[in-house]
Amino acid sequence: MWPGMAPDTISASQNQVAQQPPVSEMQILIDEMRLQDFDSIRFATYRAACKLRFIQQKTKVHLVDIWNMIEAFRENGLNALPLHTVIKTSRAELLLTTVFHNLNKRLVSSQHVDTDGSISLLLAFLLGAYDKQNTGRLTVFSIKIALATLCAGKLVDKLRYIFSQIADAQGFMDHTKFIDFLQQILALTTAVFEAPTFGFSEIAVAQCFQKDEKVSLNVFLDTFLTDPCPPCIMWLPLLHRLV
Structure with a gap:
């Protein structure tokens, strides 16, 4: 024990040290993104999509399709947990390990990704986007x-x-869960410094649906797939065209 330091203080200090690598990797990721000069793109929708496409490609998550991602959620028991359950970084890392190890099983050996690198980078991005308090x-x-x-x-x-x-x-x-969804998805654009245009706000919510509106699956799909879609989410369809 360090002189004059209480046990719980040591624990907090050790926890900060443990969290340092993901934070520094997030900074490296952001620095690399800035080197691409995306900020010179005038149109915010295209700029935001390009930045997130860069994140996809750097972390290799663009090689995993939605069905395999959902299966990884199931394999790790996330489908059985309430949406607002808080999980530790170690469990999130275990999920990403499943995602990328399963990816390599589907790829020929010459196309294998660096699983440790992808896990580390993607975890760093998730923490940077959603763990603002470094918990x-x-x-x-x-x-x-x-x-x-x-x-x-x-x-x-x-x-x-x-x-x-x-x-x-x-x-x-x-509607309450939709608001939460919008907060979560717009945290992605906020993480790449596009909050001025694509940050969460009550205006963004109102651009999509009214509070008392009954929204079925078809209405939900039509809202986000119709061109133009709500302004706050216009980057999303474009991101899916940058392939």
Whole structure:
């Protein structure tokens, strides 16, 4: 024990040290992104999509499709947990280990990804986007929304999955859960410094649905797949065209 330091203080200090690598990797990721000069792109929608495409490619999550991502959620028991359950970094890391190890099983050896590198980078990005207080914890919902958004696959399939997470027992969208979803997905654009245009706000919510509106799956899909979609989410369809 260090002189004059209480045991709980040591624990907190050790925890900070343990959290340092993901934070520094996030900074490296952001620095590399800045070197791409995306900020010279005038149109915010395209700029945000390009930045998130860069994150996808650097972490290799764009090689994992939505169905394999959902299966990884199931394998790790996330489907059995309430959406607002908070899990430790170690469990999130275990999930990503499943994701990338299963990916390599589907690829020929010459195409294998560096699983440790991808896990570390993607975990760093998730913590940077969602763990602003450096607690080393993430909610199940934020993980599901982030990975479902950033992985490969058709946007319609991703939106169907997202709706399944925010629908009530009658098959209509739960407005409170939708607000939470919008917060989680716009945290991605905020993490790449596009909050001025694509940050969360009550205005962003109102751009999508009214509070008392009964939203079925078809209405939900039409809202986000119709051109133009709500302004706060215009980067999302474009991201799925940058392939």
